[in-house]
Amino acid sequence: MGRKILLENINIPGIKDYEVYRKNGGYTAVEKALKSMTPDEITEQVKTSGMRGRGGAGFPMGMKWSFIDKKSGKPRHLVVNADESEPGTFKDRYLMEHIPHLLIEGAIISSFALEANLSYIYIRGEYMWVYNILEKAIKEAYANGWLGKNILGTGYNLDLHVHCGAGAYVCGEETALIESLEGKRGNPRMKPPFPAVSGLWAEPTVVNNVESISTVPWIINNSGEEYAKIGVGRSTGTKLISASGHIKNPGVYEIELGMTVDEFMNSDEYCGGMMDDRPLKALVPGGSSVPILPVHYIFKTANGEDRLMTYESLADGGFVTGSSLGSGGFIVYNDTACIVRNTWNFTRFYHHESCGQCSPCREGTGWMEKILYRIENGMGTMDDIDLLWDIQSQIDGNTICPLGDAAAWPVAAAIRHFREEFEYHVRFPQKIKNRDHFVSEPMEKVRHLLK
CATH class of the missing domain: 3.40.50.11540 (NADH-ubiquinone oxidoreductase 51kDa subunit)
Structure with a gap:
């Protein structure tokens, strides 16, 4: 305790x-x-x-x-x-x-x-x-x-x-x-x-x-x-974490900074492990605006060290192999989660909430929402994936406030870590259109189909 x-x-x-x-x-x-x-x-x-x-x-x-x-x-x-x-x-x-x-x-x-x-x-x-x-x-x-x-x-x-x-x-x-x-x-x-x-x-x-x-x-x-x-290094004290998603014990928890992500996610005192014991697929550790982490970067950093619930450890590797503690919105996804649908959902939110003051955010969030809608609904092209990457890069760092960054980072991380899933949506549109709610194929099958 x-x-x-x-x-x-x-x-x-x-x-x-x-x-x-x-x-x-x-x-x-x-x-x-x-x-x-x-x-x-x-x-x-x-x-x-x-x-x-x-x-x-x-x-x-x-x-x-x-x-x-x-x-x-x-x-x-x-x-x-x-x-x-x-x-x-x-x-x-x-x-x-x-x-x-x-x-x-x-x-x-x-x-x-x-x-x-x-x-x-x-x-x-x-x-x-x-x-x-x-x-x-x-x-x-x-x-x-x-x-x-x-x-x-x-x-x-x-x-x-x-x-x-x-x-x-x-x-x-x-x-x-x-x-x-x-x-x-x-x-x-x-x-x-x-x-x-x-x-x-x-x-x-x-x-x-x-x-x-x-x-x-x-x-x-x-x-x-x-x-x-209390805590570790420059991450002192305790932190409140809002845990949600495909876990057994969603809720608000107070942790000492420095706990491993593994312990927080899997111990009975906190998240209690994966709901229905399904495989873990991805994690958003700090609220919707921080980069999503694929399963192989959740518990270990790129250097093989234990990933800790601290500002420094979650950011280890920058936004290429790391993420951010952010506001502590800890969202867990199992293997049934569709990363494209999730990213589209986040982007709809940021487009709706943009104040419209900066043209990169005002226009860019709208275009990202439209493109992600096309891809998610089986109407996308391979060029759309590259266009999404280009748009987010032109928003990131070019706005008055961090809302532009918050809209760009989830898109960048989703494409960086789950590009195969985006390509799957483009290559097999009928599979997407025939489902009311997309349930992703196991990534091994996705990779096989894309060969």
């Missing part, structure tokens, strides 16, 4: 209510932070912890906090990114739904560290029932003196609000989120300036994800040094 930080108290009956949360150690970190620490000391503890943002990019959180402009004299803000829209990822929802005061406690400490007096939780529009849970918890925090004026008699003031978005995936990008929070269309901004200098209302702002902010109380109560002892 691994160390639990975020989910340690998740199964206590009534933990979402203030009284139960408080009786189980809730808000003790706020007391410690506000009464015995300075904002800079809190930031140093987060730096020491090695905590990396859990929204997908994995940027060191303490370093991000240290970038905020404290010299301009402008008000500063914390914005909690609860716009969890990455397909395959649902761990932030789980936290907010079951233990909302943990996030609020983390937001209070983080706002104090940033010397912010007005902060926001920006939640995705589809999470209305979670929005109501957060609103109730915030009212409880105000009623018990944890928010508002002169918190704990320290002279520190903080107002915290929940803002509901309109359900746009692109608003998970921090500058698009800020635009939406200001009441505008959620289009990403050009950077620089970065939000730490000019964010919400052109004032210094830090945007951090729900899981990241929820970890702060533990760091304050136990120290950054203790947090850094």
Whole structure:
């Protein structure tokens, strides 16, 4: 059983209510932070912890906090990114739904560290029932003196609000989120300036994800040094993983970073192995935007080392033989999965969610969707496969925000690792057309048919 930080108290009956949360150690970190620490000391503890943002990019959180402009004299803000829209990822929802005061406690400490007096939780529009849970918890925090004026008699003031978005995936990008929070269309901004200098209302702002902010109380109560002892190398601490797909035990799990992929996938404590004991075919380890891994790169890196649940190990080999931990959306596919259909499904999503601001993303995602539709429905050509490769390469790295990259990487990895399956769709269209739901032939048979 691994160390639990975020989910340690998740199964206590009534933990979402203030009284139960408080009786189980809730808000003790706020007391410690506000009464015995300075904002800079809190930031140093987060730096020491090695905590990396859990929204997908994995940027060191303490370093991000240290970038905020404290010299301009402008008000500063914390914005909690609860716009969890990455397909395959649902761990932030789980936290907010079951233990909302943990996030609020983390937001209070983080706002104090940033010397912010007005902060926001920006939640995705589809999470209305979670929005109501957060609103109730915030009212409880105000009623018990944890928010508002002169918190704990320290002279520190903080107002915290929940803002509901309109359900746009692109608003998970921090500058698009800020635009939406200001009441505008959620289009990403050009950077620089970065939000730490000019964010919400052109004032210094830090945007951090729900899981990241929820970890702060533990760091304050136990120290950054203790947090850094958990995990491996620069992948310190624990990570929430949203596990789904063809596994026996889908759900949200908290793991110590450094566990092998094999253990996480096959142990009874976590995924429990493959559903119906069918063969494993592929894995998307970090949400739909990261490259898919074929079976021979899932448990071992290209160098033959054990693949670990860490930022570094999952990325080993770059996007040729590796992938990314991303947001922790761990999607498992067995031998019945059609990679072409899966890639088409992802591409439909990214085309729909593109804000349209950049022509490579606006036009490229649309063309990739059309071409993948043709191939999946038995109307494709061999040239279409090469055209797909060319289009994704022209999107990757050529857009204002990472949505373009997120759309390109799954297509590139699918063609790189499963080109034979694309060719099978082209060479044997009748086999594809005659099935309502394509069930792939064993890859050995596919290779034989393509000879």
